[in-house]
Amino acid sequence: MLVIEDDPDVRYALLRGLHDRGHATSSAANGIAGLSEAKRREPDVIVLDLGLPDVDGVEVLKMLRAVSRIPVVVVTARDEERQIVAALDNGADDYVVKPCGVAQLEARIRAVLRRVGDKRRVEPLVVGGLVIDPRARTAVLDGDQLDLAAREFDLLNYLAERAGQVVSKRELLAEVWHFAYGGAEKTVDVHMSWLRRKLGESAQQPRYLHTVRRVGVKLTAPGEA
Amino acid sequence: MLVIEDDPDVRYALLRGLHDRGHATSSAANGIAGLSEAKRREPDVIVLDLGLPDVDGVEVLKMLRAVSRIPVVVVTARDEERQIVAALDNGADDYVVKPCGVAQLEARIRAVLRRVGDKRRVEPLVVGGLVIDPRARTAVLDGDQLDLAAREFDLLNYLAERAGQVVSKRELLAEVWHFAYGGAEKTVDVHMSWLRRKLGESAQQPRYLHTVRRVGVKLTAPGEA
């Protein structure tokens, strides 16, 4: 889910609301950044404000449609009704008139996803003896339910989504902690340690959580590389 | 499909347009007539103009909501923004700003129908020893009927529809309380507490209502994760 919206207040409100509902979110404050984000992240849905500072929203939409068919929900202020038509003609999947609540927006998003066939995974993630259900926020290891704190679960979930890949601490700070910049990487170490304890392993004898020195960490099933 | 709209031109335009698209339609020119039509015909959707000659549209909505949960799409002129908020707070499912085309209105109607469509379940919800009948608005726990206030029932029902999933308080405020923005999350806590009492459990010893710290709450059958 990518939100392209210039007003920081609105953007933040949307991100928070959508994140709370279990969407993985990212955002951009203008059209150019939005397009590059869209290409980089390949979100399942894009929420696009028409009133962007740099490029007209409809232009953004055209450029998007030139390369992908990611569903787009357009958000627009009232006095841009002509643009709504243009947006729909250029492949927008739905639109919402501001001001609108997050609930309404999310309903539209759900509807759009349903329409195009929601490919979002609803199945739990499985990595070896680990089963992670993001919707229930439960993690089961070899049949035993793990009791994880919020960050611990988010961390494990993020790594499980990328099982087998090395993930840098900086990336974790950005994606799991939602720190735009900086943040102490040490914090990640601490949480990793706790996670290892709860997974019944240690850094010396890792089973799932592997440190890759100077690079980051990797979650793999035991026995695999 | 019932259209409650005082302006004859608009009314006929809507009726004709909607009829042409295969909806069974009826109409009323004022609030009183609209309410009696709604009661008599039990339409699947109601299109409600806020600017009625006899009764304020929001009042009509309130009266409607007192007796039914038929989806309502509100139609409003531009300068009635406060009323939009009031309408949504009183249970409107969506709104459209005039002037708008029939196509647009119909899209909204479709979206609303789609949204409530899955909710038109006739079967009661069952979660462990809990049986919830949304139509009768009754909840039974282990054979005993629970005496729930309106909000308590809505809350329980919403959670039961998503049994096993974690739901955030903000989502609850949006979906159960119909607060577009903000709202005090403490309110949810209080209702949760009351619900727990009536379910014969406490936060320390939960059976159905589980707190997921920093995320939200989850309704599950006892014994399940």
Added chain:
DNA sequence: GTCGGGGTTAAGAGAATGCTAAGCGCCGGT
């Protein structure tokens, strides 16, 4: 040996939650 990374543990600050009680508005009865 020394330096840079990591790993682990400990502890305090701050946030989130649970619950009681008070306040308030709405509605039905009189």
Added chain:
DNA sequence: ACCGGCGCTTAGCATTCTCTTAACCCCGAC
């Protein structure tokens, strides 16, 4: 119109839990 009850929200306080920071240790590379 007045009264009383009920349901909902707000306020406050106690309590629990999480996250971060800080400190110290270990290890491998140079």
